[in-house]
Amino acid sequence: MEFRRLGNSGLVISELAFGNWITHGAQIDEETAQACVRAALDAGITTFDTADVYSETRAETVLGKALAGQRREGLVLSTKVCHPVGPGPNDRGLSRKHVVEGCEASLRRLGTDYVDVYYAHRYDPGVPLEETMLAFADLVRSGKVLYVGVSEWTVEQISRAAGLARELRVPLVASQPQYSMLWRVIESQVVPACEREGLGQVVWSPLAQGILSGKYRPGAAAPADSRAGDDAGKGFVDMLVGHWLNDEGALRAVQELGPVAADLGLTMSQLALAWVLKNPSVSAAIIGASRPEQVKENVAASGVRLEQDVLDRIDGILGDYVVRDPARTG
8 A cells, every 4th residue: 555645734645545435334344344444444543424314314324333443643534524414403504503513423433632734624604714714724623533534525615715714723725526537637737736735536437336346337237236236326426427327338448448457467457447547636536345355455456556648548439428628527
């Protein structure tokens, strides 16, 4: 496993992070979830990502149990706040009340005194940004949060938050956007803005919800053990990547990546992860897994370097199926 600094901060994270969206507390049982976390630890992953909303808060609890007994100083643990986690009007958003109470609840579920990175899971247009950033600042000063991040924010939102972070002396260091060979909307605007402000990218869905693994084949039903073939994950997969999943031309193009990977001695998943990690603005790519074997396969992408001719070959294959429109951020 190789390591990178998170943006301009001093925090060092594994370039592959383990995330438990959809899987823990929903798609797989707790024993399998713990086996996946053990596989991640054994492979050298130190960075773990979750959110209060995942599996209706169960994902945080499962991850906390899986990491119990590990040396806390050796881990980088992140969670998020914003999406609804209860029925009340204050059980959501980025108000001071919900940010502070959400952090306290996440710490209890995770079984820890602090989180390394606390993300605003989305932007909340109904709350003054000054209120949100002050709440984050107070959590930092209390020691319950060490660094702050944002997820799927626009350039304007990131720039405003960064300005307030400087005034409040808060370490805003991370952006967590979707990014993959197929989804490149952050490249033209978000990445340059984050580079100016010192934020590193910790990207999610680097395999495009499994499409880039090659498991979804044109004209064939989704494998029963895949996210698209599972009731717990199908809705999310359709929402995020349905336009590719239901396009046989796109799926045929993805299959053409198989020989590219094979020429390099890689699986298609490893090629997709290596492609994401070739971007110097990416501090880490988040992988998920429903089986320990998937963790072991994906970790082999760490340290792989892709030459320009390989990148050109990939671009030629995927062509117009790549989404680049920066307006799709958020």
